[in-house]
Structures are given as structure tokens and as C-alpha cells.
Amino acid sequence: MNFHDALKACNLIAILRGITPAEAEPIGEALIEAGWRIIEVPLNSPHPFKSIEALQKRFGDRALIGAGTVLTPAQVADVAATGANVIVSPNANLSVIEASVAKGMVSLPGVATPTEAFAAIGAGATGVKAFPAEAIPPVVIKAWKAVLPREIPVLAVGGVTPENMKAFTEAGAAGFGIGGSIYKPGSDVATVAAKAKQFIEAMRAV
Template identity: 35%
Template structure:
């Protein structure tokens, strides 16, 4: 993996689960459920100090199964260092901060920044960031991704924010490479339904 190349992590993925603000045991339980059902990629946000333990637990569980676990809500260089120290496979941010992307790269971790406008997307692309998190995806809507494919066909989008099993298929059909689901996982029926999308042919 070179630069911010997330293709080895996301190329075969269609769904990523975001396990936010959960204790380590519950984080690992849900991650294992996702992996068993064919959802390979997990993100654990580290917006609170307590979340580091959950990230470390998920990384360890993922390492045993050959599954990548990323650190989400990474907004500072200190969080980049924490993610790297915990063994995260990648970092994710809610917005576009090129300094954070550079910090991740110095630690050998690819970064997935958040964007919501063509200007942000172009700035990211000019900086070598091809894989981008579009946030909040539910506000942007599937048509936004179809429109972006015209002037910026090189970009690969992970749609995040308001995604659930009911609308994920619409975003995938619009050209999104990966849909990321977080809050919707409070409904226990979500992961099995999302797994059907994850294992379906693109």
C-alpha cells in the first residue's frame, strides 16, 4: 500500500460498519457478527478517550481474522498517533484537513477524509486522496454521487451519514463504492440485511 491507497481495504467491500461509543466487549461482538456475515471492514470512532480501548480490542480481534479495522473521527495529530499505536489499518475524518491526512501518511496509515462539496473533493484529489468519505450522505442524496462522477471520475466514495439497510442500495446503485452504517446498527436487524448487500454482486 502506497500513499493514501485504500483500494486493498475497500476494493472488495460494499459495506462498512461503524461501531461508535460502545464498550470493548460489545464492539468486538458486533464486529465479529459483521465479519461472520461477510462485512469485512469495521470502523471504530475514537472521539472520546474511552474509545481507545474499544479500538484496540477490535483491532486485536480483526488481526486474528485478517480483517481491517479503522479509527474514525480522527481530527487531531494526537488522534492519528493513537490510531497508529492501536494498530488501526486506516483513519477516517468527518471533514477535509490535509494536515491530518499528511500526519496519517507519516505513520504509514491511509486516510479517508470527509467531503461534502466539489471544491473539497477537488482539493482532496489534488492532494493525492482518491478515496473520500462523503458526509452527510443522506443530505447529499444519491444523485450527488452521479453528478460527481462526471467531472471527477477518479474519485471513489464511501457514503456515510444517515445510511441504513433501507437506503444503502440506492447509494450503491448511484456509484458509491462503499456504504458506511453507524447509528442504524442500534436496530439488530440491520447487520444481517446489510450483509446481503455486502455479499451481493456489484
């Protein structure tokens, strides 16, 4: 499954910050059963590469698995070694983007201005994430979409809820990264499954 197909199937990215390797597979199963197709484990989680590798081995044929909070080219290489293929960053570090592209991986850097977005796209980014979306309202996304290449998806990440997804979608956001609203450290599988379904229903409604 390539990134654009995954985003078309479900434009929600699960951000499992703080997840442990023991939780990774059951939480991943709940998300995928609900219909989610892109999962990232931020690298400031406990033993993140073990979680990423477990998710990739178990679900890599059904979903895209990757890492978040990727800050260096060395970390890109470590993620690639797990077999995962998505690199998400909070910033637009061009060396990280270029390292991801060189390995044939999906690159989703965080941007907060058109200047950062164009620089990231120039370095080969697959898409850009407007981060934090609390500070980048839909009216700003709409203005970005008027000038950015049409084929580059803009994802809203940070503070996204089922209630505000419609406004971002109408502004041109192609998808959403969902963190604390879907998973917090210690969340049980039933809670994640219920929230996952709630977001899927909101996505379908818009």
C-alpha cells in the first residue's frame, strides 16, 4: 500500500506517543480493525524501534507503519532498518527529508509557514503537516492550498478533534494526525478502539 492509497482509504494517522512494545500490537490491531491505515510511533516513546518493528512485522501488509519525532538522518536509517517506511518530523529539517527520500520512504515534515512548506517540498517531502494545527487555523490552510502544488497533501496535526475536522477539510486539509485524542500512555485497547471508531465516523461525515 502506498501513501496516497492509504490516505485515500483513511486520511487519519495515529500518533502513538508513549506506547510500549508490549502495547504496540494490541493497540495497532484495534486501530486497523477500525479502519486506520497509517500508524506512527514517535521516537521519544519507550523503546520505539521495538514497537515500530513489531507493528511492521504484524501489520505491514495492511497498513503503513513509521516513526514520528524523527530529527536526524541517523534516526531515519534506524527506522528504515525496521522495515517501516514513514518518517514524520515536527520540523522541516532538509537533511532528514533528503535521507528519507533517498531510502524511498514517505517524508512528512512539520511546517508552520509557506516558506518552510516550499523548502520541504523542494527537498522531496511527500506531504507536509501543518503543526501545531491549533496555531494554524483552517483559513491559513486554505491560503496555503492556493499556492502549494496541488499534488502535495497538507495534513493538520495537533489539537484535531472530531468536531473541528470538517472546517480543516473544507479548507483543503487532506488528512489528520491524531495523537492524545486517540492514545495516551496507559490507554487500554477498548478505549482506543472506541475513539478510533469515533474518528472514523467523523471522517466519513465530512
